[in-house]
Amino acid sequence: MQGSGVYKEGFIFTLDGINKDKIELILPEGFKRTPIYNEKISIIVPVYNVERYIRKCVKSLINQTYKNIEIILVNDGSPDNCGQICDDFAREDRRIVVIHKENGGLCSARNAGLSVATGKYIGFVDSDDWIRADMYEYLYINAKSHDADIACCNYYRVTAKSKWLGSKKTSKKFF
Numbered sequence: 001m002q003g004s005g006v007y008k009e010g011f012i013f014t015l016d017g018i019n020k021d022k023i024e025l026i027l028p029e030g031f032k033r034t035p036i037y038n039e040k041i042s043i044i045v046p047v048y049n050v051e052r053y054i055r056k057c058v059k060s061l062i063n064q065t066y067k068n069i070e071i072i073l074v075n076d077g078s079p080d081n082c083g084q085i086c087d088d089f090a091r092e093d094r095r096i097v098v099i100h101k102e103n104g105g106l107c108s109a110r111n112a113g114l115s116v117a118t119g120k121y122i123g124f125v126d127s128d129d130w131i132r133a134d135m136y137e138y139l140y141i142n143a144k145s146h147d148a149d150i151a152c153c154n155y156y157r158v159t160a161k162s163k164w165l166g167s168k169k170t171s172k173k174f175f
Helices: 054-062 082-092 106-116 135-145
Strands: 004-007 011-015 022-026 034-037 041-047 069-076 096-101 121-124 155-158 164-168
Touching (some): 041 054, 041 106, 054 069, 069 082, 069 106, 096 106, 121 135
Parallel strands (some): 041 069, 041 121, 069 096
Antiparallel strands (some): 022 034
């Protein structure tokens, strides 16, 4: 069946036809089927002096399998070409919002992003990182299916030359 497959740790997901407004999560035997709706996720990316990495970061957000996202790029007074790069992405994708502000540091940039976020859920990505294409779909489905207030995931460490250094698992379960 097209649109079905094994999805992380034994979960199976099925898309309701081509309409991605509703996703149905089928849990392992013994659990009931849970409808999941397509609520907006605002992803805030503080940007400062990362011209070398920002394109890969933003492309990884644009290409998420979970499509109802708002990408908020906060140019925190970056002295390089990051502001222009962010503006270029915003012209290409209507889901991208760019804030230009004086440098105030990471917390200030995140707070500026929070002040304009319209999503029901908030995510943060560092501008020198990139994420898997299904990360937000995975977090959303698991948070909804477990009625969780917080969703987190493991991460991989990679060198500048793309050498894999291993993964870091979260130490606690929040579900």
